[in-house]
């Protein structure tokens with residue numbers, strides 16, 4: 028039988044995200060105990076975080092603080108053989124959309140000071156050959172501003188229970204864009220959010236680059252046991268491609 032590796036693609040930590048309520052190392056332990064092979068830490072990297080963290084100390088200091096949650100998770104993951112992957116959830120100055128960014132590493136973050144202080148489209152135009160840019164929960168709470176040609180794909184299913192994510196509209200968007208990569212994630216901030224979504228890969232994923240490779244290959248399935256109807260829609264959509 029082919030092996031399966033389950034990864035949550037969208038995780039916040041209490042160490043880095045002010046809205047994150049759960050310790051990074053505890054989160055790793057919980058996911059490992061519930062059958063996951065790994066997760067991607069996607070803490071918020073937005074203007075407010077940067078302003079608060081910079082405080083006259085500069086970009087490297089911002090990244091030191093930004094990596095707190097990732098490092099705590101990675102340290103724990105390395106001791107138990109669980110894959111902890113670096114991502115980021117960015118927000119740009121021109122609107123309130125959130126973008127999940129993969130295929131990054133610490134050096135990339137350090138080498139792009141204040142990278143998020145740009146428009147979403149400008150970010151895509153500048154970096155789309157370097158990183159993977161996925162629109163997080165594109166229609167959350169009635170969002171009307173989706174730059175459809177400035178992302179590689181979307182978070183089709185987001186299981187955060189404290190928002191109305193309008194997944195049906197995300198499915199329509201994905202139908203209009205057969206070129207989009209699609210993923211599912213929990214957007215984990217609190218206890219009830221844990222282990223609710225992810226991707227099922229046929230290969231192990233050890234870092235952000237390998238994560239992007241799997242997504243670009245299309246060789247994975249989506250996981251969201253609370254939403255079988257959307258998984259169904261996803262399968263129909265992929266069969267039609």
Ligand SMILES: [Zn+2]
Pocket residue numbers: 039044046047071216
């Ligand atoms: Zn948050």
Ligand SMILES: [Zn+2]
Pocket residue numbers: 037039069116163214215
């Ligand atoms: Zn998030």
